[in-house]
Amino acid sequence: xxKATRGRKPFPPGRYPVVIIGSGPGGLQTSYALRRLRVExxxxxxxxxxxxxxxxxPLFQRLISWSKPYAPAARGTRPYAWYDWNSLLxxxxxxxxxxxxFMDGSSYYPSRVEMARGLAAFxxxxxxxxxxxxxxEATRKTSDGFTLVTSNGDYTCRALVVAVGMAEPxxxxxxGLELVPHxxxxxxxxxxxxxxxxxLGKRNSGFEVxxxxxxxxxxxxxxxxxxxxxxIQSRSTAGVRARYLLPYEDHxxxxxVVALDAATNRVERTGAGYRVFAAGxxxxxxxxxxxxxxxxxxxxxxxxxxLRALGLATFNQDRLPALTPFWExxxxxGIFFAGTVTQGAIGLKKHGxxxxxxxxxxxxxxxxxxxxxxxxxxxxxxxxxxxxxxxxVVPYLLSEAARAPELWNQRSYLGRVVSVNPGEGIRDEGIxxxxxxxxxxxPDAVAIVLETDQRGDHHPAVYVRRGGHVTEHVLSSDxxxxxxxxxxxxxxxxxxNGLL
Amino acid sequence: MVSQVELIDTxxxxxxxxxxxxxxxxxxxxxxxxxxxADGQRILRQGFSGSNLYVIVSGQAAVHVDGTQRATLARGDxxxxxxxxxxEPPAADVVxxxxxxxxxxxxxxxxxxxxxxxxxxxxxxxxxxRRVRTANLWR
Numbered sequence: 001x002x003k004a005t006r007g008r009k010p011f012p013p014g015r016y017p018v019v020i021i022g023s024g025p026g027g028l029q030t031s032y033a034l035r036r037l038r039v040e041x042x043x044x045x046x047x048x049x050x051x052x053x054x055x056x057x058p059l060f061q062r063l064i065s066w067s068k069p070y071a072p073a074a075r076g077t078r079p080y081a082w083y084d085w086n087s088l089l090x091x092x093x094x095x096x097x098x099x100x101x102f103m104d105g106s107s108y109y110p111s112r113v114e115m116a117r118g119l120a121a122f123x124x125x126x127x128x129x130x131x132x133x134x135x136x137e138a139t140r141k142t143s144d145g146f147t148l149v150t151s152n153g154d155y156t157c158r159a160l161v162v163a164v165g166m167a168e169p170x171x172x173x174x175x176g177l178e179l180v181p182h183x184x185x186x187x188x189x190x191x192x193x194x195x196x197x198x199x200l201g202k203r204n205s206g207f208e209v210x211x212x213x214x215x216x217x218x219x220x221x222x223x224x225x226x227x228x229x230x231x232i233q234s235r236s237t238a239g240v241r242a243r244y245l246l247p248y249e250d251h252x253x254x255x256x257v258v259a260l261d262a263a264t265n266r267v268e269r270t271g272a273g274y275r276v277f278a279a280g281x282x283x284x285x286x287x288x289x290x291x292x293x294x295x296x297x298x299x300x301x302x303x304x305x306x307l308r309a310l311g312l313a314t315f316n317q318d319r320l321p322a323l324t325p326f327w328e329x330x331x332x333x334g335i336f337f338a339g340t341v342t343q344g345a346i347g348l349k350k351h352g353x354x355x356x357x358x359x360x361x362x363x364x365x366x367x368x369x370x371x372x373x374x375x376x377x378x379x380x381x382x383x384x385x386x387x388x389x390x391x392x393v394v395p396y397l398l399s400e401a402a403r404a405p406e407l408w409n410q411r412s413y414l415g416r417v418v419s420v421n422p423g424e425g426i427r428d429e430g431i432x433x434x435x436x437x438x439x440x441x442x443p444d445a446v447a448i449v450l451e452t453d454q455r456g457d458h459h460p461a462v463y464v465r466r467g468g469h470v471t472e473h474v475l476s477s478d479x480x481x482x483x484x485x486x487x488x489x490x491x492x493x494x495x496x497n498g499l500l
Numbered sequence: 501m502v503s504q505v506e507l508i509d510t511x512x513x514x515x516x517x518x519x520x521x522x523x524x525x526x527x528x529x530x531x532x533x534x535x536x537x538a539d540g541q542r543i544l545r546q547g548f549s550g551s552n553l554y555v556i557v558s559g560q561a562a563v564h565v566d567g568t569q570r571a572t573l574a575r576g577d578x579x580x581x582x583x584x585x586x587x588e589p590p591a592a593d594v595v596x597x598x599x600x601x602x603x604x605x606x607x608x609x610x611x612x613x614x615x616x617x618x619x620x621x622x623x624x625x626x627x628x629x630r631r632v633r634t635a636n637l638w639r
Contacts, residue, residue, distance in 0.1 A: 172504040173503055173504055173505050224530065225523065225526040225527035225529070225530045225531075226527050226530040226531045234606075261527065262523065263522070263523040263526035263527065279521075279522070279523035280523060281523045281524055281526065281527035282527065282616055284521070284523075313536060313538070313599065314536075315534050315535060315536035315601065316533070316534050317503060317504055317507065317534065318503070322536040322537075322538065324538075330536075330538035330541075331538070346535055348545075348548070348550075349552060349604070349606070350548075350549070350550035350551075351550040351606070351607060351608060352550075352552055352605075352606020352607050352608050352609060353606075412550075438542075438545065438548075439541070439542050451550065453549075453550060454550075454607065454608035471547060472547060472548045472549060472589070474549060
């Protein structure tokens with residue numbers, strides 16, 4: 001294996017079974033997991049060091065994903081990962097739960113610096129290597145994989161893992177929007193003192209900026225075509241997070257902040273300021289705003305390089321690749337994705353709740369599942385599939401629903417699967433994407449996932465495959481999320497009747 | 501690749517959204533999520549709860565009941581609405597026939613959306629009426 005050598009840059013150009021592009025949390029987690037499975041790979045990064053987007057974002061220095069130093073589960077245990085969405089996953093205790101280690105106690109959301117320190121410590125302690133300062137420039141398909149042209153030379157591989165984040169500023173094609181700075185170019189809040197500011201966008205980045213400008217701006221107008229979707233309403237992290245709700249409350253109380261449902265038609269310069277023309281959506285009406293500053297909090301896109309030219313299908317206005325449940329391009333086999341781009345695999349999206357693949361808390365689990373999939377499918381690495389006694393299955397599955405971080409972080413996306421094969425007995429197949437389990441063929445088996453319905457009930461859902469046909473069985477919720485009650489055991493035992 | 505302007509133009513051409521103003525179409529484009537499905541991928545699963553509502557933007561999909569194909573859906577067709585409106589699992593699978601692009605609206609958001617845009621509700625009723633008429637013709 002071509003490894004890091006003291007004083008020399010690791011991963012020189014050449015042939016590798018797998019090449020990972022990116023040294024953010026997605027790339028690092030994939031590298032860690034592949035190394036545990038002894039799959040040789042190179043990690044290439046255009047950055048000067050590890051950390052990915054956390055070297056620059058979030059703009060106002062505080063994440064929106066929790067890491068709780070003190071939690072119902074003890075640090076260093078597997079269930080603790082549900083209470084710490086930011087640390088990367090590790091098998092060695094000294095590599096686990098590192099972000100909480102660097103937090104100063106002022107918030108249970110780590111600061112950007114605390115997050116970056118946690119990632120750097122993970123790289124240092126786990127001795128993860130990457131070839132930094134190596135820019136991916138072009139991609140060619142070969143007979144058995146891909147050739148990557150980089151600023152350091154050519155790399156060939158059988159499987160390519162793209163973990164480049166989704167931090168490239170994106171603006172919709174509205175006339176005049178090119179005149180307006182993107183969110184990433186928002187200035188220090190005090191420079192907006194006594195200014196009238198229009199923020200285009202009512203998602204997290206828009207409210208993040210509004211929250212930072214509350215003490216400074218004379219007036220803040222948040223504009224976007226649809227009403228703000230709040231996380232406490234959508235019951236998912238896809239909505240605007242509670243910590244940014246001050247501007248929304250100001251709007252509701254009529255304090256000067258206005259959150260308006262309107263489509264921006266065009267933006268013009270007016271001397272030192274701007275004029276924004278908008279049309280009401282949920283309520284008709286034409287609006288013209290004169291503003292000292294306009295900020296386009298319109299989101300981000302994935303820097304996919306030349307992959308579209310290879311036939312990579314994209315969606316979400318060309319911002320995400322279309323992916324299989326195992327995060328492989330649906331149109332270019334052999335190209336996999338890790339990190340936040342794994343939200344390109346939609347999954348079942350039960351009750352409208354998306355996976356949490358856009359955040360570290362979700363995609364770190366995806367990376368482990370991906371590494372195992374790559375190892376087994378492409379490199380014939382056998383991974384453990386422990387046997388279970390029939391009487392162990394029900395309590396095991398219920399304990400997973402109650403405490404497995406994979407299931408809680410990735411609701412209705414990742415599930416624990418146990419198979420029942422006449423020749424092999426009952427086996428723990430590990431954590432598998434639910435969409436794969438319910439849509440692919442296989443032996444008789446059961447998958448358990450955690451789901452949240454539209455009333456906000458968290459409950460286990462069980463999917464049973466018998467003779468190739470999969471049925472769904474929703475178990476009861478519990479106000480304390482205790483799914484290991486006699487009632488739950490009874491329900492699951494009845495569901496699995498005749499299977500075990 | 502579909503830009504926002506192209507997406508709104510596409511929406512304007514669908515019967516379901518034909519009565520909406522341009523700003524309202526833009527709101528629809530922001531409210532629904534664009535989703536892509538590869539050939540053979542299941543979008544709606546028979547008997548599974550918690551499904552969502554879909555509008556086909558491009559491509560075709562097959563409707564399967566108990567493994568037998570019963571119908572084909574194409575651009576402009578809506579599916580998943582009966583399941584969402586009745587709060588019951590879908591009675592059919594819907595499977596992509598080739599590359600399929602849809603707009604998806606989470607089930608819990610459907611009621612609020614239809615109440616906000618009653619003209620869309622009316623168009624959806626018309627589509628349902630046509631389906632009932634077609635079903636009656638085959639009796």
